[in-house]
Amino acid sequence: MGRRFKLVFGISLLFLLLDSCRGSKVGVCYGRNADDIPTPDKVAQLVQLHNIKYVRMYDSNIQVLKAFANTGVELMIGVTNTDLLPFSQFQSNVDTWLKNSILPYYPATKITYITVGAEVTESPGNASALVVPAMQNVVTALKKVGLHKRIKVSSTHSLGVLSRSFPPSAGAFNSSHAFFLKPMLEFLAENQSPFMIDLYPYYAYRDSPNNVSLQYALFESSPEVIDPNTGLIYTNMFDAQIDSIYFALMALNFRTIKIMVTETGWPSKGSPKEKAATPDNAQTYNTNLIRHVINDSGTPAKPGEELDVYIFSLFNENRKPGLESERNWGLFYPDQTSVYNLDFTGKGAGDMITNANITSSNGTTWCIASSKASEMDLQNALDWACGPGNVDCSAIQPSQPCFEPDNLVSHASYAFNSYYEQNGATDVACSFGGTGVKVDKDPSYDNCLYMTAGGVNKTLASNTTAIASTSSSTQNEAFTWISNFILVTSLSFLLIVGNF
Numbered sequence: 001m002g003r004r005f006k007l008v009f010g011i012s013l014l015f016l017l018l019d020s021c022r023g024s025k026v027g028v029c030y031g032r033n034a035d036d037i038p039t040p041d042k043v044a045q046l047v048q049l050h051n052i053k054y055v056r057m058y059d060s061n062i063q064v065l066k067a068f069a070n071t072g073v074e075l076m077i078g079v080t081n082t083d084l085l086p087f088s089q090f091q092s093n094v095d096t097w098l099k100n101s102i103l104p105y106y107p108a109t110k111i112t113y114i115t116v117g118a119e120v121t122e123s124p125g126n127a128s129a130l131v132v133p134a135m136q137n138v139v140t141a142l143k144k145v146g147l148h149k150r151i152k153v154s155s156t157h158s159l160g161v162l163s164r165s166f167p168p169s170a171g172a173f174n175s176s177h178a179f180f181l182k183p184m185l186e187f188l189a190e191n192q193s194p195f196m197i198d199l200y201p202y203y204a205y206r207d208s209p210n211n212v213s214l215q216y217a218l219f220e221s222s223p224e225v226i227d228p229n230t231g232l233i234y235t236n237m238f239d240a241q242i243d244s245i246y247f248a249l250m251a252l253n254f255r256t257i258k259i260m261v262t263e264t265g266w267p268s269k270g271s272p273k274e275k276a277a278t279p280d281n282a283q284t285y286n287t288n289l290i291r292h293v294i295n296d297s298g299t300p301a302k303p304g305e306e307l308d309v310y311i312f313s314l315f316n317e318n319r320k321p322g323l324e325s326e327r328n329w330g331l332f333y334p335d336q337t338s339v340y341n342l343d344f345t346g347k348g349a350g351d352m353i354t355n356a357n358i359t360s361s362n363g364t365t366w367c368i369a370s371s372k373a374s375e376m377d378l379q380n381a382l383d384w385a386c387g388p389g390n391v392d393c394s395a396i397q398p399s400q401p402c403f404e405p406d407n408l409v410s411h412a413s414y415a416f417n418s419y420y421e422q423n424g425a426t427d428v429a430c431s432f433g434g435t436g437v438k439v440d441k442d443p444s445y446d447n448c449l450y451m452t453a454g455g456v457n458k459t460l461a462s463n464t465t466a467i468a469s470t471s472s473s474t475q476n477e478a479f480t481w482i483s484n485f486i487l488v489t490s491l492s493f494l495l496i497v498g499n500f
């Protein structure tokens with residue numbers, strides 16, 4: 001969701017308007033359990049270039065919050081399971097966290113959800129006992145600063161919360177979890193927060209290929225499964241899993257709680273045993289998933305229901321333990337090239353995640369806006385380029401080819417480059433008060449063609465999206481809790497499969 005051109009102070013008003021434009025959303029999980037993925041600044045740029053508008057992160061890392069400032073990207077942030085103890089113990093711990101670690105970056109960084117704990121039923125220790133008190137403290141802290149309506153609080157689950165998921169109409173929560181699930185569901189209903197579930201048809205297929213067809217797991221089958229109780233016909237496992245949650249909620253009389261899928265996806269590579277982990281299958285699953293949810297088609301039990309989903313994951317993450325597939329869930333390699341093409345619109349046109357055709361750069365350079373620059377500096381430089389700088393800025397006006405993605409960095413990049421190319425492509429012509437950066441990859445995308453020196457238009461072979469950043473840098477932070485959580489995700493699916 002971008003900001004309007006030059007509407008610097010209208011951000012909150014715009015978000016208010018956009019909040020009313022509902023419809024299923026497709027986001028991407030930004031897991032960082034890797035030592036070779038790009039810095040947060042570069043990731044924010046990559047996300048924008050590919051028009052990804054919703055990102056789930058697993059903690060509230062300040063570098064990441066800063067990197068997404070003024071990008072218009074909506075963030076779901078997380079409180080890790082290891083933080084549940086301090087968050088549940090004292091309200092003041094949460095108040096301090098909100099004041100020092102979140103509010104300084106809000107609303108420049110648009111935060112819409114806080115997940116408190118992740119898949120606590122799979123977590124060792126007493127995370128389950130702590131999660132609801134922690135959620136209550138987070139909501140209380142948000143209420144004190146008047147943000148509880150804008151930032152929703154929930155917690156993610158694996159399908160292991162169910163004791164039964166098949167047939168969907170028999171979906172039921174495992175009664176061993178009732179001690180915390182009951183108060184959690186009451187909390188979600190009261191705060192109009194969604195029930196968050198991580199769903200992996202891939203594991204169900206991998207671990208039980210004789211009982212689950214690949215086509216059914218990939219949304220490619222004709223009607224395959226009929227629920228004997230309801231007569232509802234299922235053509236894919238994703239819907240069946242979602243409906244098992246709906247029925248479990250209905251069985252406990254929680255009819256108003258919406259479901260949100262906080263993780264789903266398909267790995268592009270696996271160990272020799274994992275034959276279904278291929279780029280083709282990953283592309284098929286995610287493409288069909290997006291097509292399936294983007295038009296609010298809903299599920300057999302809830303036709304037409306909105307369903308937001310987050311694809312796991314942005315990058316292949318080399319530090320994840322387990323089978324080969326665990327390190328290959330990404331849409332992107334660490335060098336920011338895409339693992340396979342993915343159409344985020346679900347319409348088969350535009351906003352394609354593909355690699356830029358960068359082979360023809362031939363020493364040509366372009367000038368783009370730094371994603372690290374402050375909004376005010378960028379706006380000033382953009383105003384200058386389009387005014388005294390004599391740049392033709394018509395291409396970045398609404399409905400023109402370079403208007404989307406509608407954000408300051410993208411608009412400024414177009415204008416900076418035009419000025420730079422028209423003015424001898426010298427270093428000075430790309431300074432813009434320190435907000436310009438030279439790159440050696442063509443930033444052109446779709447029909448938005450960036451000028452090259454001499455004003456020669458670059459012709460593009462296809463509708464591709466260029467990647468402006470080149471180098472990837474090393475990040476050495478270890479996020480062991482993600483490993484744990486990925487590990488338990490895998491384990492949980494071994495358990496779940498027993499129900500299929």
Ligand SMILES: *[C@@H]1O[C@H](CO)[C@@H](O)[C@H](O)[C@H]1NC(C)=O
Binds near residue numbers: 085125126129130
């Ligand atoms: C949870 O576990 C921690 C340490 O393992 C302990 O200090 C705490 O008292 C426990 N809390 C509850 C509610 O059981």
Ligand SMILES: *[C@@H]1O[C@H](CO)[C@@H](O)[C@H](O)[C@H]1NC(C)=O
Binds near residue numbers: 162163174177
């Ligand atoms: C329910 O949860 C308990 C505790 O985690 C577990 O031991 C049990 O196997 C689960 N039951 C089913 C049917 O999954």
Ligand SMILES: *[C@@H]1O[C@H](CO)[C@@H](O)[C@H](O)[C@H]1NC(C)=O
Binds near residue numbers: 292295296297
């Ligand atoms: C939504 O997309 C699905 C899958 O492409 C299609 O079967 C369905 O008819 C579409 N629904 C609407 C309302 O367009």
Ligand SMILES: *[C@@H]1O[C@H](CO)[C@@H](O)[C@H](O)[C@H]1NC(C)=O
Binds near residue numbers: 356357461462464
């Ligand atoms: C790049 O261009 C070459 C030659 O025009 C073409 O064969 C290739 O498929 C293109 N690659 C991409 C990723 O578009």
Ligand SMILES: *[C@@H]1O[C@H](CO)[C@@H](O)[C@H](O)[C@H]1NC(C)=O
Binds near residue numbers: 362
């Ligand atoms: C690179 O540019 C030079 C000078 O403009 C030109 O002579 C050369 O043919 C170009 N090479 C390619 C591969 O386009």
Ligand SMILES: *[C@@H]1O[C@H](CO)[C@@H](O)[C@H](O)[C@H]1NC(C)=O
Binds near residue numbers: 455456457
């Ligand atoms: C570049 O493209 C624009 C519009 O597509 C066209 O009017 C202009 O003549 C082109 N310039 C060159 C040098 O080809």
Ligand SMILES: *[C@@H]1O[C@H](CO)[C@@H](O)[C@H](O)[C@H]1NC(C)=O
Binds near residue numbers: 349350461462463
């Ligand atoms: C790019 O996509 C648009 C539709 O989004 C299409 O009309 C146009 O022909 C495509 N251009 C190329 C070069 O494929």
Ligand SMILES: *[C@@H]1O[C@H](CO)[C@@H](O)[C@H](O)[C@H]1NC(C)=O
Binds near residue numbers: 210211498499500
């Ligand atoms: C798979 O199906 C067979 C027979 O249809 C059944 O005996 C078996 O228990 C099923 N396995 C799983 C893991 O559901």
